[in-house]
Amino acid sequence: MNRHTLFIVLFTTAIAGLSWWLAEITEPKQQRQQVAGHHPDYYAEDLTITTYSEAGTPKHRLVTERLVHFRDDDSAELDNPHLWIFDPATPPWKMRAKQALITNKGENIFLPGKVFIDREGQGKNRPYHIITFDLKVHPKLSYAETDGAFRLDSRRDWVTSIGMQGWFKEPARIKLLSEVRSRYETQ
Numbered sequence: 001m002n003r004h005t006l007f008i009v010l011f012t013t014a015i016a017g018l019s020w021w022l023a024e025i026t027e028p029k030q031q032r033q034q035v036a037g038h039h040p041d042y043y044a045e046d047l048t049i050t051t052y053s054e055a056g057t058p059k060h061r062l063v064t065e066r067l068v069h070f071r072d073d074d075s076a077e078l079d080n081p082h083l084w085i086f087d088p089a090t091p092p093w094k095m096r097a098k099q100a101l102i103t104n105k106g107e108n109i110f111l112p113g114k115v116f117i118d119r120e121g122q123g124k125n126r127p128y129h130i131i132t133f134d135l136k137v138h139p140k141l142s143y144a145e146t147d148g149a150f151r152l153d154s155r156r157d158w159v160t161s162i163g164m165q166g167w168f169k170e171p172a173r174i175k176l177l178s179e180v181r182s183r184y185e186t187q
Contacts, residue, residue, distance in 0.1 A: 041071040109137040142169040
Protein backbone atom coordinates (compact mmCIF):
# COMPACT_ATOMS: atom_id res chain seq x y z
CA MET A 1 0.00 0.00 0.00
CA ASN A 2 1.46 3.36 -0.95
CA ARG A 3 1.49 6.52 1.13
CA HIS A 4 -1.25 8.20 -0.84
CA THR A 5 -3.72 5.31 -0.27
CA LEU A 6 -2.75 5.07 3.41
CA PHE A 7 -3.36 8.81 3.81
CA ILE A 8 -6.86 8.53 2.22
CA VAL A 9 -7.80 5.57 4.48
CA LEU A 10 -6.60 7.37 7.62
CA PHE A 11 -8.27 10.63 6.59
CA THR A 12 -11.59 8.85 5.87
CA THR A 13 -11.41 7.01 9.20
CA ALA A 14 -10.67 10.27 11.06
CA ILE A 15 -13.62 12.04 9.35
CA ALA A 16 -15.95 9.10 10.20
CA GLY A 17 -14.76 9.08 13.84
CA LEU A 18 -15.16 12.87 14.12
CA SER A 19 -18.66 12.67 12.62
CA TRP A 20 -19.68 9.94 15.08
CA TRP A 21 -18.24 11.91 18.02
CA LEU A 22 -20.06 15.12 16.98
CA ALA A 23 -23.33 13.20 16.60
CA GLU A 24 -22.93 11.73 20.11
CA ILE A 25 -22.34 15.06 21.85
CA THR A 26 -24.92 17.11 19.94
CA GLU A 27 -27.90 14.68 20.02
CA PRO A 28 -29.20 13.45 23.38
CA LYS A 29 -29.29 9.70 23.73
CA GLN A 30 -32.77 8.38 23.23
CA GLN A 31 -33.59 5.60 25.60
CA ARG A 32 -36.35 3.15 24.95
CA GLN A 33 -39.22 4.27 27.11
CA GLN A 34 -42.07 2.04 28.07
CA VAL A 35 -45.46 3.43 27.31
CA ALA A 36 -47.16 4.35 30.56
CA GLY A 37 -50.65 3.02 31.06
CA HIS A 38 -52.65 -0.09 31.63
CA HIS A 39 -51.36 -2.56 29.04
CA PRO A 40 -51.27 -6.36 29.27
CA ASP A 41 -47.90 -8.02 29.64
CA TYR A 42 -49.09 -11.64 29.32
CA TYR A 43 -52.19 -13.79 28.98
CA ALA A 44 -53.24 -17.41 29.36
CA GLU A 45 -56.13 -19.37 27.90
CA ASP A 46 -57.97 -22.38 29.36
CA LEU A 47 -56.19 -21.91 32.68
CA THR A 48 -56.65 -23.99 35.86
CA ILE A 49 -54.93 -22.98 39.11
CA THR A 50 -55.25 -25.09 42.26
CA THR A 51 -53.79 -24.17 45.65
CA TYR A 52 -53.23 -26.87 48.26
CA SER A 53 -53.03 -26.99 52.04
CA GLU A 54 -49.94 -28.25 53.83
CA ALA A 55 -51.74 -31.60 54.16
CA GLY A 56 -52.00 -31.82 50.36
CA THR A 57 -55.75 -31.26 50.11
CA PRO A 58 -57.13 -28.64 47.69
CA LYS A 59 -57.96 -25.24 49.22
CA HIS A 60 -59.01 -23.27 46.12
CA ARG A 61 -59.35 -23.91 42.43
CA LEU A 62 -59.72 -21.26 39.73
CA VAL A 63 -60.68 -22.18 36.17
CA THR A 64 -60.99 -19.51 33.49
CA GLU A 65 -61.26 -19.33 29.72
CA ARG A 66 -58.83 -16.42 29.55
CA LEU A 67 -56.61 -14.49 31.97
CA VAL A 68 -54.97 -11.18 31.00
CA HIS A 69 -52.31 -9.81 33.37
CA PHE A 70 -51.37 -6.13 33.70
CA ARG A 71 -47.91 -5.20 34.96
CA ASP A 72 -48.61 -1.60 36.07
CA ASP A 73 -50.88 -2.62 38.96
CA ASP A 74 -50.23 -6.41 39.03
CA SER A 75 -53.91 -7.10 38.33
CA ALA A 76 -55.55 -9.73 36.14
CA GLU A 77 -58.84 -9.82 34.27
CA LEU A 78 -60.60 -13.16 33.76
CA ASP A 79 -63.31 -14.33 31.38
CA ASN A 80 -65.92 -16.83 32.63
CA PRO A 81 -64.15 -17.65 35.89
CA HIS A 82 -65.17 -20.56 38.12
CA LEU A 83 -63.84 -20.53 41.68
CA TRP A 84 -64.07 -23.43 44.14
CA ILE A 85 -63.49 -23.04 47.87
CA PHE A 86 -62.79 -26.39 49.50
CA ASP A 87 -63.31 -27.43 53.10
CA PRO A 88 -62.57 -31.07 54.03
CA ALA A 89 -65.71 -31.20 56.20
CA THR A 90 -68.22 -30.19 53.49
CA PRO A 91 -68.79 -30.23 49.73
CA PRO A 92 -67.00 -27.34 47.94
CA TRP A 93 -68.55 -23.94 47.32
CA LYS A 94 -68.59 -23.16 43.59
CA MET A 95 -68.72 -19.56 42.32
CA ARG A 96 -69.10 -18.52 38.70
CA ALA A 97 -69.48 -15.23 36.85
CA LYS A 98 -68.94 -13.70 33.43
CA GLN A 99 -65.84 -11.73 34.49
CA ALA A 100 -63.45 -11.25 37.40
CA LEU A 101 -60.73 -8.84 38.43
CA ILE A 102 -57.92 -10.15 40.64
CA THR A 103 -55.89 -7.59 42.61
CA ASN A 104 -53.47 -7.41 45.53
CA LYS A 105 -51.46 -10.50 44.48
CA GLY A 106 -54.55 -12.70 44.46
CA GLU A 107 -55.80 -11.54 47.87
CA ASN A 108 -58.90 -9.86 46.35
CA ILE A 109 -61.19 -11.10 43.60
CA PHE A 110 -64.02 -8.90 42.34
CA LEU A 111 -66.83 -10.59 40.38
CA PRO A 112 -68.86 -7.80 38.73
CA GLY A 113 -72.43 -8.37 37.65
CA LYS A 114 -74.41 -11.54 38.31
CA VAL A 115 -72.68 -14.22 40.37
CA PHE A 116 -73.84 -17.78 41.03
CA ILE A 117 -72.71 -19.68 44.15
CA ASP A 118 -73.61 -23.35 44.66
CA ARG A 119 -72.91 -26.06 47.17
CA GLU A 120 -74.28 -29.58 46.95
CA GLY A 121 -76.02 -31.11 49.92
CA GLN A 122 -74.33 -33.92 51.78
CA GLY A 123 -75.36 -35.53 55.06
CA LYS A 124 -76.50 -32.79 57.46
CA ASN A 125 -75.33 -30.07 55.04
CA ARG A 126 -78.14 -28.63 52.97
CA PRO A 127 -77.73 -27.79 49.27
CA TYR A 128 -77.46 -24.07 48.51
CA HIS A 129 -78.00 -22.06 45.35
CA ILE A 130 -77.18 -18.36 45.63
CA ILE A 131 -77.56 -15.55 43.12
CA THR A 132 -75.97 -12.21 43.95
CA PHE A 133 -74.28 -9.25 42.27
CA ASP A 134 -70.87 -7.53 42.43
CA LEU A 135 -69.25 -9.99 44.79
CA LYS A 136 -65.91 -9.30 46.51
CA VAL A 137 -64.07 -12.52 47.44
CA HIS A 138 -61.09 -12.95 49.76
CA PRO A 139 -60.02 -16.55 49.03
CA LYS A 140 -57.44 -16.94 51.80
CA LEU A 141 -60.09 -15.99 54.36
CA SER A 142 -62.82 -18.04 52.63
CA TYR A 143 -64.90 -14.86 52.85
CA ALA A 144 -67.11 -12.94 50.41
CA GLU A 145 -69.28 -9.84 50.60
CA THR A 146 -71.60 -7.75 48.49
CA ASP A 147 -73.65 -4.59 48.82
CA GLY A 148 -75.93 -5.83 46.04
CA ALA A 149 -79.03 -7.98 45.89
CA PHE A 150 -78.72 -11.47 47.33
CA ARG A 151 -80.94 -14.57 47.08
CA LEU A 152 -80.33 -17.97 48.66
CA ASP A 153 -82.43 -21.02 47.81
CA SER A 154 -82.20 -24.31 49.72
CA ARG A 155 -84.73 -26.99 48.93
CA ARG A 156 -88.09 -25.19 49.30
CA ASP A 157 -86.73 -22.42 51.54
CA TRP A 158 -85.42 -19.06 50.36
CA VAL A 159 -84.07 -15.81 51.76
CA THR A 160 -83.36 -12.47 50.06
CA SER A 161 -81.56 -9.36 51.20
CA ILE A 162 -79.61 -6.34 50.10
CA GLY A 163 -76.01 -6.86 51.12
CA MET A 164 -74.36 -9.97 52.51
CA GLN A 165 -71.22 -11.16 54.27
CA GLY A 166 -70.38 -14.85 53.97
CA TRP A 167 -67.83 -17.20 55.53
CA PHE A 168 -67.42 -20.48 53.66
CA LYS A 169 -65.30 -22.53 56.06
CA GLU A 170 -67.08 -24.56 58.74
CA PRO A 171 -68.94 -23.35 60.58
CA ALA A 172 -70.20 -21.63 57.42
CA ARG A 173 -72.38 -18.60 58.09
CA ILE A 174 -74.00 -15.74 56.22
CA LYS A 175 -74.80 -12.31 57.61
CA LEU A 176 -77.62 -10.53 55.78
CA LEU A 177 -77.32 -6.74 55.90
CA SER A 178 -80.70 -5.17 55.06
CA GLU A 179 -84.20 -5.66 53.63
CA VAL A 180 -84.23 -9.33 54.63
CA ARG A 181 -87.16 -11.50 53.57
CA SER A 182 -87.45 -15.26 53.83
CA ARG A 183 -89.61 -18.34 53.63
CA TYR A 184 -88.86 -21.40 55.72
CA GLU A 185 -90.93 -24.57 55.53
CA THR A 186 -90.68 -27.38 58.05
CA GLN A 187 -90.78 -30.85 56.61
